[in-house]
Amino acid sequence: MKIAQICPRYSPDIGGVETHVKEISERLVKAGHDVEVITTDPTGKLNKKDMINGVKVIRFGSFAPGNAYYFAPQIYFYLKKNNYDVIHAHSYHALPAFFASLGRYHGKFVFTPHYHRHGHTAFRNLLHKPYRLLGKMIFSRADSVICVSEYEKELVESDFKVAAKTVKIPNGINLKEFENLKQRRKSPAEKTGREKTLLYVGRLEEYKGVQYIIQSLPELQDFRLKIVGKGPYEAELRSVAKSLGVEGRVEWLKDLSRKELLKCYANADVFLMLSSHEAYGITVAESLAAGTPCIVAKGSALEEFVDGNACVGIEMPVSKDKVIKTVKETQKSERKEISGRDEKILDWDEVSARIEKQYLQS
Template sequence: MKILQVTHRYPPRAGGVETHVQRVSEGLVARGHRVTVVTADAGSDVSRRERRNGVRIRRCRGVAPGGAFHFAPGVARVVADAAADADLVHAHNYHSFPLALAALGAKSRPFVATPHYHGSSADGLRDRLLGLYRPVGREALRRADAVVAVSEWERERLRRDFGVDAAVIPNGLDVDRFENATPLARERPRPYLLAVGRLVEYKGVQHAIRALTALPEYDLLVAGSGPYRPELETLARDVGVADRVEFLGYVDDDDLPNLYAGAAAHLALSTHEAYGMTVAESLAAGTPALVREAGALVDWAGRPDCLGISRVDPETVADAVRRVVELDAPATLLPTWTEVVDALESKYRALLSSDAEGRP
């Protein structure tokens, strides 16, 4: 098959959607398919045309106010040109314009959409812009021949907000890479809790810092970078736990498994997630997770190796930490990228077969 993937950004850009598209694209190439990725993230630090691990990449210039939406009119033209030689177009991320532009450029080709939809934004301005964008996004999803959600929660939100019936194909995971990880050896031999993710307010790291005042036996390691870090550092000083909070900044992918494996628990207290990849990684490494019952994290709360909380005051979080560290992980199997590619490959073949039967 000749498959055109369309997304807002692609590695070396980092992020959950970026990783998803990369792993799906490279997995399809490994099976003999030809995959081209069209993005809206052209810049001086990347080539406009390149090939990475067998995946052809076309990058278009765009604007991304506040790091969002990635409006790049050239995507529609590039998709239209490339779709002429493609069997199928698969676009990702409802929250950025490339998905809608791909719906226009796909024309008569079978069109698949994976929205990674989380319903709203934690940023007030971005949330208002999403409201204005909704008619465009709705039309793009309704043009899709198939819609794929990465969680049951996302599937229900798509049905509620757009009347769209999606199939669920969860994100995958390199389970082997995490399950054999050696726990991190620290110079300071104290048990630690772990938070992983971009440092923005909605990720909820501030709640873990406040709870540390009631958890004197633990340190907190924070992996990730972002604009909210100064506020988090100030908070740690203000509540008197700065000596027990370690900001690691960006952590290389090769080091993450050991970091997870050494933690007593992973705290995912975000309000806006379409899946919760860090939770899956933590469980695969044998570390239970405390999750906030918001967004798609509610799906994880039902597992016996996770504990869900709806309140995030220091007392509630601290009490939940004391309970979650007693859980064993992983309690049940976690999805792999091989299974994700299997499911998508089957869906692609079914769509192409249906499309062929519908032609005169």
């Protein structure tokens, strides 16, 4: 099959959607398909055409104020000039999917919305109401809608009345990466006096809740915080750390190799993802597979990971006091092995196979 994957950003950019598209695209190529990723580059610094692990990548310039919207009507014209067996658009929360829905000519149109109902800022949230009209058009033109969690599926079916089209195929991780990953195991004696590590991995946006982790550090004197990621909220987060006098206990990391990131997961004592809205939570799945206890905010798809043992939930609204209390309680319990082999945590090979099967269905 000739397949077009449409997304706002792609590798080397990082994020949940970017990871999802990259992992399935590379596996579809290995399965013998011709895959082209059509995406945007608002910076103008990346190659307009690329070949990454067998995947053809086409990047168009876009207007993306505040790293949002990714307005790129060129996608529509490009799709109109080319025929594909499948056009698979990703992310309700950016305009490339809308242009993909308009540009469909022949073949099947599949939509993975990564939908969580709200915008990432108060202003973007206001724009969600008028944008809903465009969103409804995307859903109406889709032959199939793939949701990555039960939470997202329920939101989509409620907001867009497309239950007949929806199917749940969760995101995945590379389970083989975690099979031989050695976690730091310390005896009680060795733990005495050791500074423990809190870990966050993801984009630096206000809605992700990293500020609450930083605010908790004055009361968590035995901990330091590793933040892996970049984004528009970094300057504000650094300012918070400085104002609280904890900047020396916060380590800022970005552009890590995969090996370095896996080491961060394995060596962390607690992983935190306090986002107010998520359609899945790949970094939570990876932390659990690494055997690292997780703390997440309830109220989104993250709650599906909560089991009261390996993953603990914090009720919304999140606050520093709730974070402090939950971290301390988590440290009282022994770390237990997590296999990661359940319906919530699949291997990308299985995810890709399920998506390929969805493409082939009439």
